[in-house]
Amino acid sequence: MTLRCAIVGSGNIGTDLMYKMLRSNMLELIALVGIDPESDGLARAKDNGIEAPHSGPQWVIDNAADIDMVFDATSAYVHMRHHADYASAGITAIDLTPAARGPKVIPPVNLYEHLDAPNINMVTCGGQATTPMVYAIRRVIKSLPYAEMVSTVASRSAGPGTRQNIDEFTKTTSTALREIGGATKSKAIIILNPAEPPILMRNTVFAGLPEGSDHQAVLDSVHEMVDEVARYVPGYRLKNPPVVETGPFFTPGGEVPHRAVVLLEVEGAGDYLPTYAGNLDIMTAAAMRVGEAIATAKSTVPA
Amino acid sequence: MTNSSVDYRLIDSTLRDGSHAISHQYDEDDVIAIVRGLSTAGVQVIEIAHGDGLGGSSFNYGFSKVDEKELIARACQEAGDSTIACLLLPGVGLADDLKDVKELGVGMARIATHCTEADISEQHIQMAKKLDMEAIGFLMMAHMNSPEGLVEQALLMQSYGADAIYIADSAGAMTTEDVQRRVSALVKALDIPLGVHAHNNLAMAVSNSIAAYQEGAANLDGTSAGLGAGAGNCPTEILAAVSNKYGIETGVDALKLMDVAEEVVRPIMPRQQVIDRAGLILGYAGVYGSFLLHSQKAAERYDVPQAEILMELGRRQVVGGQEDMIIDVALELARKHAEANE
Numbered sequence: 001m002t003l004r005c006a007i008v009g010s011g012n013i014g015t016d017l018m019y020k021m022l023r024s025n026m027l028e029l030i031a032l033v034g035i036d037p038e039s040d041g042l043a044r045a046k047d048n049g050i051e052a053p054h055s056g057p058q059w060v061i062d063n064a065a066d067i068d069m070v071f072d073a074t075s076a077y078v079h080m081r082h083h084a085d086y087a088s089a090g091i092t093a094i095d096l097t098p099a100a101r102g103p104k105v106i107p108p109v110n111l112y113e114h115l116d117a118p119n120i121n122m123v124t125c126g127g128q129a130t131t132p133m134v135y136a137i138r139r140v141i142k143s144l145p146y147a148e149m150v151s152t153v154a155s156r157s158a159g160p161g162t163r164q165n166i167d168e169f170t171k172t173t174s175t176a177l178r179e180i181g182g183a184t185k186s187k188a189i190i191i192l193n194p195a196e197p198p199i200l201m202r203n204t205v206f207a208g209l210p211e212g213s214d215h216q217a218v219l220d221s222v223h224e225m226v227d228e229v230a231r232y233v234p235g236y237r238l239k240n241p242p243v244v245e246t247g248p249f250f251t252p253g254g255e256v257p258h259r260a261v262v263l264l265e266v267e268g269a270g271d272y273l274p275t276y277a278g279n280l281d282i283m284t285a286a287a288m289r290v291g292e293a294i295a296t297a298k299s300t301v302p303a
Numbered sequence: 304m305t306n307s308s309v310d311y312r313l314i315d316s317t318l319r320d321g322s323h324a325i326s327h328q329y330d331e332d333d334v335i336a337i338v339r340g341l342s343t344a345g346v347q348v349i350e351i352a353h354g355d356g357l358g359g360s361s362f363n364y365g366f367s368k369v370d371e372k373e374l375i376a377r378a379c380q381e382a383g384d385s386t387i388a389c390l391l392l393p394g395v396g397l398a399d400d401l402k403d404v405k406e407l408g409v410g411m412a413r414i415a416t417h418c419t420e421a422d423i424s425e426q427h428i429q430m431a432k433k434l435d436m437e438a439i440g441f442l443m444m445a446h447m448n449s450p451e452g453l454v455e456q457a458l459l460m461q462s463y464g465a466d467a468i469y470i471a472d473s474a475g476a477m478t479t480e481d482v483q484r485r486v487s488a489l490v491k492a493l494d495i496p497l498g499v500h501a502h503n504n505l506a507m508a509v510s511n512s513i514a515a516y517q518e519g520a521a522n523l524d525g526t527s528a529g530l531g532a533g534a535g536n537c538p539t540e541i542l543a544a545v546s547n548k549y550g551i552e553t554g555v556d557a558l559k560l561m562d563v564a565e566e567v568v569r570p571i572m573p574r575q576q577v578i579d580r581a582g583l584i585l586g587y588a589g590v591y592g593s594f595l596l597h598s599q600k601a602a603e604r605y606d607v608p609q610a611e612i613l614m615e616l617g618r619r620q621v622v623g624g625q626e627d628m629i630i631d632v633a634l635e636l637a638r639k640h641a642e643a644n645e
Contacts, residue, residue: 148362150627155420163423167397187361190394194419194447195620204627206362240634245604250366259362263631 001299002028005291006060009073010034010041010052012159012273013096017071017284018045019271024288026295030067033059044272057082064089069294071287072096075161076168083119092294093119094287098165098172106131106180107289108228115297120290123180125279126151126190127173128286129203129229129236133262134181136225137207140217145253146208147183149173152191154198157277166190183207185253201266201278202239208249208256215244218260226264233285235267235278309554310546312522314348314498315341315539317568318378319390321530323354323593325573328368333571334377337527340563342383345555346539348411350388351378354532354593355624356415357389357404358396363626364593372403379408386410390441393423395624398430405434413469414460415441417622418448421456428463437466439498439522443623445470446477446589450488457489457497467496467522472511473623475504475533475586482511483518490519498522501537503529504586506578508537509545516551528564530572533592534582540564581609588617597626601633611636 005027007014014032018041021029032045037054045052053059057078060070069092072079079099086093095102102119105111109132114120123131130149138144151173153162162169173188193199209218222242230236242262249256266278273280317337322329334351341349353359353371360367379387388411389404401412412431414424424440431438440460445453457468470485477485482499489497499515501508501524512523525542529535543557569575581599585592590613598616602609615632 146362150363150625152625152628160422163420164425166393166423167399167426170394170397187358189361189363189624191622191624192394192417192420192423193620193622193625194417195622199619202628202631204363204631206627208362240631240638243630243634245630249362250368251362252360252366261627261630263627263634 001295002026003068003291003295003298004028004030004066005069005071006031006033006067007071007073008033008057008060010039010045011073011161012157012277012280013283014073015041015044016272016280017073017287018050020284020288022048024292026292027288031059057085060091061085061089064091067091069094069291071291076165087118094290095119095121096283096287097161098124098168100172100175104176104180105290106176107232107286108132108225109135109180111290111293115294122283122287122290123176124169124173125283126169126188126203127176128282129264129266130205131176131181132225132229133205133222133264134177134183134207136221137218137260138182140221141209141213143210144183144207145210145256146185146251147177147181148187148206149177150189150191150204152193152199152202153279154201154276155192155194156198157273157279158192185251198276200276203264203266205262205264207260208251208253209244209258209260211257213258215258218244222262232289233266233282235269235275235281237265239263239265308552310552311516311520312347313539313553313555314350314388314522314524315346315526316350316524316536317526317530318349318351320354320532320536321526323532323596324530324535324576325571326596327353327360327365329374330369331374331377334374335381336567337563338378338381340567341527342381342385344559344563346385347554348386348388349378349382350390350413351375352389356392356396357400372407375404375409376407388413390415391427392416392624393427398427401427401430401434401436405436409436411437411439413439413441415443418442418445418453418456418470421459424460425463428460428465432464438464439467439469440465441469441471443471443473444591445472445485446474446481450485453485454488454492457493461493461495465495467498468493469498469500469522471500472502473591474589475502475508475592476589477507477511479507479511479514482515486515486518486520496521498524500524502531502533502586502592503536504534504578504582504592509541512537512542513545513549527560527568528572529576530568531592533585533595534578535576538564581613584610584613588614590617590621591623594626594629598629601629605633605637607633607636607640
């Protein structure tokens with residue numbers, strides 16, 4: 001079935017998501033909702049014949065009868081204020097902020113586990129880029145005592161929401177590396193780089209490998225997972241082949257003899273911001289994947 | 304806070320920036336000896352944390368041998384009249400970390416961002432103020448932004464409530480003129496004091512610090528024996544001695560600082576703080592100083608010249624914190640060298 005959707009937040013993420021949704025035959029975009037009538041995103045929505053109110057989340061609540069699903073691309077604080085309203089209005093919320101109210105979903109790891117949840121959290125762009133790698137490593141070794149990710153995004157692709165939410169970004173990402181990736185301990189780091197021309201989004205995953213880990217299996221599993229993510233994020237790729245380095249390394253999860261290093265790059269599809277903004281793309285592509293999976297599930301299971 | 308009888312306030316970062324040079328292997332005995340020595344010498348502010356700030360212990364930057372919060376607690380106990388400060392990089396550490404260290408007795412928080420990204424420091428500067436700490440906005444890699452650009456960024460931090468602003472020559476890449484232009488523009492534009500954090504990759508750290516003072520800087524950074532990232536920091540004992548020669552009142556005892564450098568810090572240094580080829584290239588190419596030891600390790604691991612790694616990092620305009628790119632560049636160079644040999 002086709003689900004009627006609204007996007008709240010007319011910044012970088014919301015506008016990029018709009019372009020993706022306009023191409024979908026399962027998600028029908030009803031409105032892009034903002035708060036600033038002058039915003040570029042709202043103007044682009046109107047150009048595409050999409051309703052573009054600027055009355056914020058309240059517009060979604062007021063029009064709940066016509067909306068099945070809301071994609072929240074505002075900020076963690078705004079989502080925390082409104083998530084309960086969406087739920088009581090019977091609207092499924094796909095949360096693209098790091099508010100982390102509902103279960104976290106990383107499509108290639110746990111897409112089908114939470115399709116009936118009223119609120120689904122898309123973690124962060126860095127979390128979408130790196131959690132699959134942590135999971136890919138974890139699934140072929142007996143335990144993963146510690147994993148770490150470093151995300152570097154072009155300054156120009158980090159809007160005010162990201163900048164004001166930087167602690168929420170690292171906390172939510174780090175939690176995903178444990179809860180979904182399977183690491184016992186974790187850390188997330190984000191860097192903004194102002195280089196011109198802007199750099200493509202870079203993500204690095206470090207994983208502590210315990211004694212006796214099968215290094216070839218780790219590398220093979222990483223390659224397989226890269227292919228899987230690239231199926232819905234075409235610009236997702238390894239910048240260099242993954243490597244296993246020799247330590248010892250004294251991680252917060254204990255001493256390990258080796259670490260795996262996975263160096264990733266994400267080139268955006270250029271739907272809204274130029275291709276350097278892979279951080280937008282991976283987030284919106286993952287959210288689309290979840291939205292369409294819910295639409296598919298609703299058409300196969302009678303209500 | 305600032306002692307009005309001195310011409311500038313000296314902030315010692317041996318236990319924070321110096322941590323880079325010893326790969327974050329400080330233990331409790333080192334902290335006790337260094338804090339006691341600096342405090343006795345009259346140093347007003349002593350900064351301590353992982354080299355990459357609170358929460359910096361990681362694969363990317365190197366794991367701390369001892370939990371930094373244990374070391375910070377110890378430093379606070381030994382501080383005497385000195386204020387203990389911590390550095391925090393938003394994106395690496397958390398505003399919550401400030402709450403923890405405030406409880407341990409830390410009185411100053413320096414919130415560090417790349418010199419064009421001040422707006423990620425709002426949460427953290429406000430948290431420091433809420434905790435009644437002195438909050439300093441710390442703009443890193445200041446050679447990568449113009450005087451006007453730095454003014455814009457510093458004004459943002461001032462608007463968040465910062466009590467002072469610092470510019471850091473994190474790559475030791477600035478000439479004296481570079482420093483003078485930036486400091487004079489900032490001093491003119493800001494309502495709050497300015498500080499300068501110098502590195503010695505081009506052998507300019509002491510002269511640039513003095514020049515910064517002459518242009519109106521009210522805070523200067525240094526480390527004992529210059530222990531720090533890259534070719535090291537502005538050596539506090541030399542800065543104090545030179546200041547005395549200029550008749551600049553520092554409030555610190557230069558001879559006692561020399562004792563600390565010679566008897567406490569030099570014995571724990573794994574290598575003397577010299578400007579060797581790699582250190583000089585950092586300043587020359589404008590690469591973040593803490594990349595020095597990480598690039599040396601990657602050069603050995605992948606059998607590629609360290610100088611080539613550093614020059615490529617400079618070309619890519621990497622910023623502080625992107626240590627992972629060292630591995631990236633080393634792997635690419637190794638592949639290129641292998642292809643050239645086929």
